[in-house]
Amino acid sequence: IHEVEESLTTIYTARNTSGEERVVTIEHPRRYPYELFDTSHPTESTSDKASWLLPVPARGEAALRVRERRLIERREEIRSLSMEQLRRYLQERMLDQATVTELRDVLALYGRLDDIAIRYGQLEAQRQRIYEQQTQIRGNLDVLEKEGEEGELRTRYITTLADTENRLVALQEEETALREEETQRRAELDERLQNFGTR
Missing domain, CATH: 1.10.287 (Helix Hairpins)
Known part of the structure; x- marks a missing residue:
């Protein structure tokens, strides 16, 4: 199996100039067909956006890294496929x-x-x-x-x-x-x- 993926990384940085810790809500747009990976689980998620609560220390900074990926190409050796995999690919519309x-x-x-x-x-x-x-x-x-x-x-x-x-x-x-x-x-x-x- 050989897969080629494209990934995007967005880093959100928040700075707190006050003397108390603050919690900031970060909203990130969902981009189909990208999916989140290697990212903390969102606090809230809808079809068009994902949200995280980011604690920012007093007079400090905090960052949230959001990583997304999409499959560009997938190759499998035909001989290694099973009939069950073919049925799944058909159901998932990966193959016609x-x-x-x-x-x-x-x-x-x-x-x-x-x-x-x-x-x-x-x-x-x-x-x-x-x-x-x-x-x-x-x-x-x-x-x-x-x-x-x-x-x-x-x-x-x-x-x-x-x-x-x-x-x-x-x-x-x-x-x-x-x-x-x-x-x-x-x-x-x-x-x-x-x-x-x-x-």
Whole structure:
């Protein structure tokens, strides 16, 4: 998040020449869209002015500093936005409906690309488990006889080994489809980001 703000500082000074403490009322105009910050809380506040009571010591001075700021620019990395933030920006009229719709589409693409990356990891984990299973089966096949009960067990192992090969082929097909989808989604995302705000 990157914000650029403009701030104004006004200093009110009061001088008391009498021999007793006095309390002066300071009235400061409200300037929309500026908001007060780093300033003592006003004693009274309306839509067009804020007031403070400023004690001034006998034969002395007192000062009140009023600071105001307004947001000029706010930038957020699109990927860091949530749908809830978009709803809030729309409600607060920081963004219009067309921009929110565009951002939702972009976030959906980022979300799908994240899902694809997660699925890649899952496919690789499954592939490693299958390789381990195949290694174990091959080790068992090496010590089994081809006849009798061991022959039947050997046949079951061979069938299981063939099944693992089929599963590896299915994983490879899914990964190929995911890579194609990833390429399409990235191209769509690049296009949307390049044309953002022009639709």
